[in-house]
Amino acid sequence: MCLTPIGICSFFLIFLMIQNAYSGFESTNVKCTSHDESYATFEYCFLKAINRTYKYVSIKVKLHQVPVRKVKVNFALYERLNGYKPFLYNVTVDACNYLLKPKGNPVVTFIFGLFAPYSNMNHSCPFNHDVTVEKVPFSYITSQLTDILPFPKSSYAFFSEWYGDGKRRATVEVYGTLT
Numbered sequence: 001m002c003l004t005p006i007g008i009c010s011f012f013l014i015f016l017m018i019q020n021a022y023s024g025f026e027s028t029n030v031k032c033t034s035h036d037e038s039y040a041t042f043e044y045c046f047l048k049a050i051n052r053t054y055k056y057v058s059i060k061v062k063l064h065q066v067p068v069r070k071v072k073v074n075f076a077l078y079e080r081l082n083g084y085k086p087f088l089y090n091v092t093v094d095a096c097n098y099l100l101k102p103k104g105n106p107v108v109t110f111i112f113g114l115f116a117p118y119s120n121m122n123h124s125c126p127f128n129h130d131v132t133v134e135k136v137p138f139s140y141i142t143s144q145l146t147d148i149l150p151f152p153k154s155s156y157a158f159f160s161e162w163y164g165d166g167k168r169r170a171t172v173e174v175y176g177t178l179t
């Protein structure tokens with residue numbers, strides 16, 4: 001399987017060549033779950049369509065045991081075939097190490113780049129404030145996904161499991177379709 005995001009896998013280059021141009025990423029659902037409400041709660045977590053071309057995702061997490069000094073995240077991507085099947089990525093990253101040396105891991109940089117410019121997370125640990133991801137436009141996600149990666153047109157689910165101070169605290173799931 002392909003472990004680097006760019007270039008290396010001829011299998012995915014072939015996919016690229018047989019795909020037509022994308023018209024867009026349509027997010028169909030976003031779901032946020034706290035596994036420990038004394039640690040983290042979601043103030044909001046929604047997607048909104050302003051009009052046909054402007055749709056976005058916003059999420060706000062309140063952290064109740066700050067400062068948070070250790071953060072680990074597992075990102076996994078699923079493709080919907082008969083049910084959701086693991087697709088390409090399944091990475092676990094020590095977010096605090098990553099934020100100190102962001103150049104280290106291209107897969108994580110790619111995933112982080114999907115929302116980081118719209119978040120207040122792009123700083124070194126600890127986290128002593130609520131975490132927000134505000135109004136990430138679908139058009140931005142589409143351009144990130146399709147400019148860089150030859151994803152087949154399909155339905156995807158993006159799961160992220162968030163671990164704070166060594167325990168699983170929250171899950172954020174985004175469901176979407178590339179059309």
Ligand SMILES: *[C@@H]1O[C@H](CO)[C@@H](O)[C@H](O)[C@H]1NC(C)=O
Binds near residue numbers: 050051052053
């Ligand atoms: C959609 O809404 C955005 C933000 O309000 C606006 O800038 C844009 O012009 C609108 N597009 C259309 C096609 O109405």
Ligand SMILES: *[C@@H]1O[C@H](CO)[C@@H](O)[C@H](O)[C@H]1NC(C)=O
Binds near residue numbers: 076077087090091
């Ligand atoms: C990702 O890896 C973890 C740890 O190896 C595993 O528990 C999880 O089921 C995997 N998820 C997918 C989508 O393969």
Ligand SMILES: *[C@@H]1O[C@H](CO)[C@@H](O)[C@H](O)[C@H]1NC(C)=O
Binds near residue numbers: 112
């Ligand atoms: C995070 O912040 C650094 C320093 O300001 C910047 O160079 C980098 O592009 C940012 N990363 C993302 C994904 O926004």
